[in-house]
Amino acid sequence: xxxxxxxxxxxxxxxxxxxxxxxxxxxxVLLHTVGAKSGEPRVTPLVSRPGEGxxxxxxxxxxxxxxxxxxxxxxxxxxxxxxxxxxERRPVTARVAEGDERxxxxxxxxxxxxxxxxxxxxxxxxxxxxxxxxRPA
Numbered sequence: 001x002x003x004x005x006x007x008x009x010x011x012x013x014x015x016x017x018x019x020x021x022x023x024x025x026x027x028x029v030l031l032h033t034v035g036a037k038s039g040e041p042r043v044t045p046l047v048s049r050p051g052e053g054x055x056x057x058x059x060x061x062x063x064x065x066x067x068x069x070x071x072x073x074x075x076x077x078x079x080x081x082x083x084x085x086x087x088e089r090r091p092v093t094a095r096v097a098e099g100d101e102r103x104x105x106x107x108x109x110x111x112x113x114x115x116x117x118x119x120x121x122x123x124x125x126x127x128x129x130x131x132x133x134x135r136p137a
Contacts (some may be wrong), residue, residue, distance in 0.1 A: 008045040008106065015113035017086035023047060029056055029132075030084035035070075044071045048085075056083060056092070056132045057105055064122025072128055081131055092132035102129045113128055 002043040011019045012030060019028055029048045034041055051057040075081065079094040097105055106129050110117040120127060 002031060005043075005045055009043055012084070017084070024117070029058065029070060031075075031132075032056065032082040032084070032089075033071055033074035033079075036074045038091040039089060042071065042074060044069075046071075047113065049105075049112070050132075051131050052107070054134045056085065057097075057109075058130050058132060059106075060128040060130060061116060064119035066123050066125060068125070068128065072130070075130060080135070081132070091135050093135050095131045095133060097129040097131055098119060100137055105129050 008019055008021075008023065008028075009030060012028060017028060019026075023045075026047045027049060029046055031044045031046055032041065033044070049057045049126045060068050062069040075091075076096070077114040079092070081094060082089055082091050084090075106116075106127070109129075110120070116127075
């Protein structure tokens, strides 16, 4: 894990899910995955938004890189994961939004957080929108 993410994770946990800096005021989650190749546990801090039915939505923007982030590949390989929201840890199942569902969520995210429109402008790939849907513990 890089130092930037490690510092965000530490701040998130020390402040009940709140962070400052470039993410101040943004809803955040910590995504727990297992490396698809390594089998090692991973924790990734991500901007999120509430979804329907208790889901949490995350975006595989990779800040506009021309490739999907590693965590996205890990989710596709093993979609049953956990997230931290505030001080709570929840089991969820990841599902990639498609079609109109994706478009509605993506457009709302760009309107609420214009940096995501900047990420989209930097790349030719379609940025995946991922719903993390609650599952029983």
